[in-house]
Amino acid sequence: MKTDTLKAQLKRTLRRDLWIAVAPATLVIAIAFAVTFYFVKPAPPKTLVMALAPEEGGFNYMAKRYQKFLAQHGVTLELRNTKGSVGSVALLSAEDSGVDIAFAQSGTTGGKGQEVPEHVASLGSLSYVPLWVFYRGEPIGDVRGLAGKRIAVGPEESGTRALAMTLLQANKVDTAPTELLPLERDAAIDALTQGKVDAVFLVSPAESPRIQKLAAVKDVRLLSFNRAEAYTRRYPYLSRHVLPQGVFDFAKDVPDQDVVLLAPNALLLAKDSLHPALAYLLMRAASEVHGTAGILDKTGEFPAPLAAGFPLSSEAKRYYATGVPLLQRYLPFWAANLVDRLWVMLVPIIAVVVPLGRAVPAVFLWRVRSRIHRWYARLKEIEIQLEEDPDQEMLQDMLKRLEEAEREVNRIAVPIAYAENLYFFREHVDVVRRRLTRRLAGAPEHKDAHPLQMPA
Numbered sequence: 348m349k350t351d352t353l354k355a356q357l358k359r360t361l362r363r364d365l366w367i368a369v370a371p372a373t374l375v376i377a378i379a380f381a382v383t384f385y386f387v388k389p390a391p392p393k394t395l396v397m398a399l400a401p402e403e404g405g406f407n408y409m410a411k412r413y414q415k416f417l418a419q420h421g422v423t424l425e426l427r428n429t430k431g432s433v434g435s436v437a438l439l440s441a442e443d444s445g446v447d448i449a450f451a452q453s454g455t456t457g458g459k460g461q462e463v464p465e466h467v468a469s470l471g472s473l474s475y476v477p478l479w480v481f482y483r484g485e486p487i488g489d490v491r492g493l494a495g496k497r498i499a500v501g502p503e504e505s506g507t508r509a510l511a512m513t514l515l516q517a518n519k520v521d522t523a524p525t526e527l528l529p530l531e532r533d534a535a536i537d538a539l540t541q542g543k544v545d546a547v548f549l550v551s552p553a554e555s556p557r558i559q560k561l562a563a564v565k566d567v568r569l570l571s572f573n574r575a576e577a578y579t580r581r582y583p584y585l586s587r588h589v590l591p592q593g594v595f596d597f598a599k600d601v602p603d604q605d606v607v608l609l610a611p612n613a614l615l616l617a618k619d620s621l622h623p624a625l626a627y628l629l630m631r632a633a634s635e636v637h638g639t640a641g642i643l644d645k646t647g648e649f650p651a652p653l654a655a656g657f658p659l660s661s662e663a664k665r666y667y668a669t670g671v672p673l674l675q676r677y678l679p680f681w682a683a684n685l686v687d688r689l690w691v692m693l694v695p696i697i698a699v700v701v702p703l704g705r706a707v708p709a710v711f712l713w714r715v716r717s718r719i720h721r722w723y724a725r726l727k728e729i730e731i732q733l734e735e736d737p738d739q740e741m742l743q744d745m746l747k748r749l750e751e752a753e754r755e756v757n758r759i760a761v762p763i764a765y766a767e768n769l770y771f772f773r774e775h776v777d778v779v780r781r782r783l784t785r786r787l788a789g790a791p792e793h794k795d796a797h798p799l800q801m802p803a
Contacts, residue, residue, distance in 0.1 A: 391622035394423045398435040398449040401428050402532050403506055404476045404613050405552040406450040409636060416632040420680040422625070431455075431505025439616055440464035447621055448629065452476060452506030452550060453584035453612040453655040454513070468619045468660035470630055471650035471667070472612035473637045475588060477553060478510055479608070480570035481539055481561055482546035488573035494520040496545035499528045499535035507532075510611060511548040513582065532557075540564055550611065553642035559595045562602055571606040578609055584656045585609050588643050610643065614655050626662040627672055628680055718759050719768050725752045726779055733782060746783045749776060 395417070401407035414424040429435045432451040439449040453472065456463055482493065493515075500515070501507030508529070515521040530538060535547040536557060551558050562569055572578065575587040590606040615633055617626060633650040640646040652659050652667045729745050737745065753776045756769065 391422075391624045393421060394425060395447045395625065396425045396427055396445050398427050398429050398438045398444075398446045400431045400435060400450075400505065403431055404450070404452055404550055405474075405555065406613070409450060409473070409613070412636045413629075413632050416635060417628065420628060422628065422680075429504065430502055431508065433506065433509055434504035436464060436467065436616065437504075439618065440467050446618075447625075448615065448617045451614045451616050452510070453614055453653075453657075454582065455506045455509045456656070463657055466619045467616055467657060468663070469655050469657040470615040470617055470626060470660055470663045471633060472653040472655055473615055473633055474552065474613045474641065474649050475586060475610040475643045476550055476613045477588060477590075477608040477610040477643065478507075478514075479549040479551060479558055479561075480546060481549070481567050482570060483539070483542065483566060483568070484545065486568060487570065489518070490514050490570070491518045491520060493525065493546050494518075495524045497526045497528060497543075499530040499538060499544050499547040501535070501548060501550075502529045502531055506611070507548055507550040510550060514578070517581070536561055539567060553590065559601070562595055563599060569602055569606050571604075572609055573607070575607045575609055584611055586612075586653075590642070594642060608643075612653055612655055614657065615650070616657060617660065619660065621660075623662050624680070626660060627666060627675060630663065630666045631671060631675070716768050719756060719772050722752050722756050722772065723775070725749075726775060729779055729783075733779075733786065737786075739787065742783055742787050746780070746787070749779055749783065752776070 397410060397413070399406040399410055401410075410424070410426055414426075417424045427438070427446060429438060432455040435449040435451050436455055438444045438446045439451075448470075450473075480490065480493075482496070484496075487493070498511075498515075500511040512521060515525070515527075521527065528535075528538075528544060530544070530547075532549060532551075535544065535549070538544040539547045540561070549558065561567060569590075572587075579585050579587050586609070588608045588610050590602060590608055592602060592605050593600045595601040615629060617629070630650060637644075637649040638647055640648075652663060725748065729749055732741070732745060753773065756772055756776075759769065
């Protein structure tokens with residue numbers, strides 16, 4: 348029964364000592380991890396929503412390729428169709444739209460007369476998407492020659508209409524008697540070939556079969572911008588390009604001369620709150636989809652941080668400066684993101700957990716030793732009294748106190764791993780007891796008798 352009582356006491360004591368040693372350390376570690384978690388970004392979502400105008404700039408074809416690339420990395424890309432780049436940007440800038448990214452044409456904003464919307468950033472330009480102005484009649488060298496004509500400028504909210512109106516207004520040919528018609532792309536092409544309109548504005552890749560087919564239609568001309576350089580100076584989001592003679596059809600020599608074109612850029616836009624890991628993944632997709640050569644694009648020319656009317660995101664700046672992040676080069680996307688997030692947790696581990704991991708055992712050991720070491724004061728007191736030449740009665744009292752101290756120490760609950768401290772004390776008790784016994788017997792003290800030294 349007594350043994351069971353001692354074991355129970357030992358367990359209670361050990362639990363109390365362990366709690367006293369571990370509790371403060373646990374609290375400090377919890378606070379450190381809580382602060383760290385505050386600065387750690389959550390895992391990226393597995394679904395992205397993209398706004399795009401499927402009939403504009405070849406965006407629908409591009410989106411399909413992005414869907415395929417992202418699916419390989421466990422991300423689902425949902426498409427939300429709009430009427431044009433203006434509508435796509437407006438949807439992206441709306442807080443409650445649920446849209447994360449968008450394809451748009453450089454130079455467009457969220458609506459007529461609006462500034463560049465806040466919280467929208469560019470991940471880069473993807474390709475040149477030329478402005479094609481097809482017309483009937485005598486050759487002209489600029490949009491000034493379209494004054495008084497019936498012009499299909501594209502539907503409201505389209506990037507085509509936004510660019511067309513910019514050029515027409517700059518040349519003051521956007522008012523009567525000029526007639527501006529909001530026709531869709533296919534309707535505009537049909538109207539031109541049937542002679543129902545005099546000119547159409549189209550924004551489309553040079554590889555588009557519809558553009559190449561229209562360029563070969565008899566009595567339909569393709570406008571070559573004589574003042575293209577001037578336009579690029581006024582509108583930095585435009586660039587000047589030369590469409591070489593015969594590039595569409597060598598046999599039929601289409602076009603039959605070099606044509607100077609103006610081209611905005613196809614853009615990949617994103618909310619500035621887009622998860623950085625997804626931003627890098629999207630730019631990797633852009634490099635794969637748009638990195639090959641085209642009629643106007645060179646191999647490796649895109650994606651690129653070109654002037655586009657939208658600020659470049661911080662992730663895009665780093666991507667174009669240093670390339671793909673190191674972890675994403677060698678690990679799958681989700682593994683790279685997990686490692687990237689977890690390394691931040693090394694800060695509290697190194698700064699807090701490691702030192703505390705060493706401190707806790709030391710505190711626990713101090714707690715165990717302290718219950719034994721306080722009895723050394725009793726031993727030291729007896730040793731000092733021995734130096735004062737006590738009488739027999741006092742020696743008996745000292746021996747009694749010594750045995751009492753030994754009994755009390757033997758009752759102290761000490762874990763096996765730290766039992767050496769208990770036995771050190773008992774050895775020291777024996778040293779003092781032998782001195783007391785010799786004094787009581789009237790024998791001189793042994794030459795090896797020495798004052799008490801406490802263990803470290």
